[in-house]
Amino acid sequence: MPERLRARRKPNAKGRSGRIDGKHVPLNSPMACGFNSFSWLPLEVIQSAAFAHLGKEATRFFLFLLMDHAQNGGVENGRLTATHAQLVAFGIGKNSVAKAIEEACALGLVAKTQQGGRYGLTNRPNQYRLTFMGWRDQNGQLRNPTNEWKAITDNSAEARRKATQKARRTAVSKKTRRSGKVVPLNRGSSHPHNWDQGSKWEGGDEEADPQ
Numbered sequence: 001m002p003e004r005l006r007a008r009r010k011p012n013a014k015g016r017s018g019r020i021d022g023k024h025v026p027l028n029s030p031m032a033c034g035f036n037s038f039s040w041l042p043l044e045v046i047q048s049a050a051f052a053h054l055g056k057e058a059t060r061f062f063l064f065l066l067m068d069h070a071q072n073g074g075v076e077n078g079r080l081t082a083t084h085a086q087l088v089a090f091g092i093g094k095n096s097v098a099k100a101i102e103e104a105c106a107l108g109l110v111a112k113t114q115q116g117g118r119y120g121l122t123n124r125p126n127q128y129r130l131t132f133m134g135w136r137d138q139n140g141q142l143r144n145p146t147n148e149w150k151a152i153t154d155n156s157a158e159a160r161r162k163a164t165q166k167a168r169r170t171a172v173s174k175k176t177r178r179s180g181k182v183v184p185l186n187r188g189s190s191h192p193h194n195w196d197q198g199s200k201w202e203g204g205d206e207e208a209d210p211q
Helices: 056-071 084-089 097-106 154-179
Strands: 009-011 017-020 110-114 117-119 122-124 127-130
Touching: 056 084, 056 097, 056 110, 056 127, 084 097, 097 110, 097 154
Parallel strands: none
Antiparallel strands: 009 017, 110 127, 117 122
16 A cells, blocks of 8 residues: 555654544545444455355345444454344344344344343343354454455355255244244244345244343
8 A cells, every 4th residue: 555545654752653534544545434333344245155144134234233333443353243133223023133143144144143032130141253254252352354245155155045944943843842832934024124034044032042
């Protein structure tokens, strides 16, 4: 990158980098455009088979995690949270939340780092990480990106779709037998902006994970 396009930092009295000198910030940079918080998304991820096979609901879940990452200053990857209520408010159908999470994880773009649930009187949400970014584990140690999405091809994405769908239907069937209740299968988002009811990532979709 040419030197003139680099965002330079003014040294402070101790010779350390200080605030960015706006005169040297590229006009198309997020800061020059007035954005204080942002998340980067590599072109390689956008062009990947994993991203291409990401359905509507899973894309919204993925974007929600990117938003949470930006809102936390880009330092909480590995501890990102997205509760059921938050995802429904973000536009995911209430019966599609579990499917969206499973799809994003199956395609290797997201990984769950901590299973949520009720611990005593505390209800803890699941925690996640974006696999193409460095992350912090539960002990606070920094880890390198794992990039599971790179192993996804068009054929393997289809195989994972079928495996996820089968596992979801099995889980729904078991829960139905235990509870004696009929659990609805997903028939598209209940959100008014449902522009992809025919998503091929179908499976079931009660709220599977404690939030």
